[in-house]
Amino acid sequence: MVDTCTVSWTARDFQFVTLAAARLVFIPRDALSLAGAVGVLYVPARAEATSDGSGAGSIALVPGYYILHVITADGTATAGIAVPNAATAEIGACIDQTLDLPALSEFQALVVAAEAAADAAAASALAAATFDPVLYLAKSGNLSGLLNTTTALTNLGATATGASLFTAATAAAARTTLGATAVGDAVFTAASTAAAQTAIGASVVGKALMVAVDAAAGRTAIAAAPLASPAFTGVVSVASGSAALPSLTFSADLDTGFWNPANNLLGVAINGVERARFDGNYLRLAAGGIQFNGDTADANSLDDYEEGSFTPTISGAGVSGAGTYTLQTGRYVKVGKVVTIWGAVTITAHTGSGQMIIGGLPFTTANVANMKTVASILYLSLTVPASSFAVGFIGPNESWISMNSLATAATGYVSLSIDAACTLNFTATYEAA
Structure with missing residues (x-):
């Protein structure tokens, strides 16, 4: 038994032409949604058609070739694309199709030209003609879209704006x-x-x-577009990263950028090493410090700030000895290599001998030959030679104050011997090593 399917139409004034060897069905352009075109369905003779005389009708299609060519309103065909071949046009398992076709009036002149042609010539001309685009019934029996047969692709379109x-x-x-x-x-x-x-x-x-x-x-x-900088309205989150692999970095320098060492901290890494760190209270710099005005010399870098306390002591230069203290306090501030100290010390007994030394300073002085830093001394109960007063200084590469006496009329100073009981208040500013 031959598998068949039916294509039917319901529109009025539908033009149906019978030739001895084939039938031509003309479909108005509105049915195709193509401006200025009308379709021609070529049906082999073995397909039988019926009509109720009102313009409605149907065609029973058996397996074969069913080609809908699109022709312009003046009767000329658009060219360039070959008709479907057997592989693409053959109907296998059919599904009945219904074509809701509007009335045809303005294209009836095309029928006359088709009737005037010889049966065999008409069939041959339709089979050999080239039209673009081509609408055909696929193997499923469904009406496919507009097919470009040379590349076997299907374009799906809509006439509504924006679709x-x-x-x-x-x-x-x-x-x-x-x-x-x-x-x-x-x-x-x-x-x-x-x-x-x-x-x-x-x-x-x-x-x-x-x-x-x-x-x-x-x-x-x-x-x-048009700028290359994206804009984000929400939160952009990245991983915490590390100094070696910062999470916010640059395409050509992946080990330089920002990272998150911990909650509420922001780190700056350069060449995979942490160089700065920010939190809510401070900025911490790595080694190297701050350089001003484009200067790159290490000697001109501000690379340290420190403040703290120390415990001053009293000893003898000959015999250090041991003292009995009722007061020992000292403070310092260091900015770069400049150290300022101030303190107070009280002894009530001591076993040392020789020149009196105030020791325990927080930093050793720079080793600069013949450079002595003078310390200001305020003293109580200290034994000082008559017509003299006590002075102190810090020598190169030292971390103590040497006590001396200076006569009011003299041109030099002499060592001041340790006292068994006294109070000393002192301050000095010096260059640290």
């Missing part, structure tokens, strides 16, 4: 471009089969555009 449109498919890459006529609608374009990528864009100026996927690293670049 989706599938166009410009490429058989070699098996891609389909999705577009829209409305301004600002999304468009999928320029897919790359090598990396299996799809660019997503918009025609509205300034909308986001995802481009240039790095398939090897799994990265996607985000840009915006």
Whole structure:
């Protein structure tokens, strides 16, 4: 038994022409949604058609070739595309189709030309003609879209403004471009089969555009038209990172940037090493310090600030001895290499001998030959030679104050011997080593 399906129509004034070897059915352009065109359905003689005389009718289709050619209103055919071959046009398992066709009036003149042709010539001309586009019944029996038979691709379109449109498919890459006529609608374009990528864009100026996927690293670049700087309205979160691999970095310098050492901390890394750290209370710099006015010399770097306390002591230069203390206090501030100290010490007994020494200073002086730092001394109960007063100084590469006496009329100083009981208040500013 031959498998058949039926194509039927219900429109009035539908023109049906019978030739000895074939039948031609003319379909108005409104049914095709193609401006200025009319369709011609070529039906082999073995397909029988019926009509109730009112313009409605049907054709029972058996397996064969059913070709709908599109012809312009003046009777000329658009050219360039061959008719479907057997592989694409043959109907196998059929599904009944209903064509709701509007009335035909203005194209009836085309029928006259078709009737005037010889049967065999008409059939041969239709089979050999080239028309573009071609509408045909696929193997399923469904009415397919507008087919471009040379590349075996299907374009799906809509006439409504802004509706989706599938166009410009490429058989070699098996891609389909999705577009829209409305301004600002999304468009999928320029897919790359090598990396299996799809660019997503918009025609509205300034909308986001995802481009240039790095398939090897799994990265996607985000840009915006017309500027290349993306704008984000929400929170952008990144991993904490490390000094070696900062989380906010630069494409050409991946070990330089910002990272998060811990909660409420911001680290700055250069060349994979932490160089600065911020929190709510301080800025911490790594080695090197601060350089001003473009200076790069280490000697001109401000690389230290420190403040603290120390415990002053009293000893003898000959015999250190041991003292009995009722007061020992000292403070200092160090900025760069400059140290300022101040303190007080009281002894009530001591076993040392020789020159009196105030020791325990927090930093050793710079080793500069013949350079002595003078210390200011306020003393109580200290035994000083008559007509003299006590002075102190710190020599090169030393961390103590040497006590001396200076006569009011003398031109030099002499060592001041240790006292068993006294109070000394002192201050000095010196260069640290």
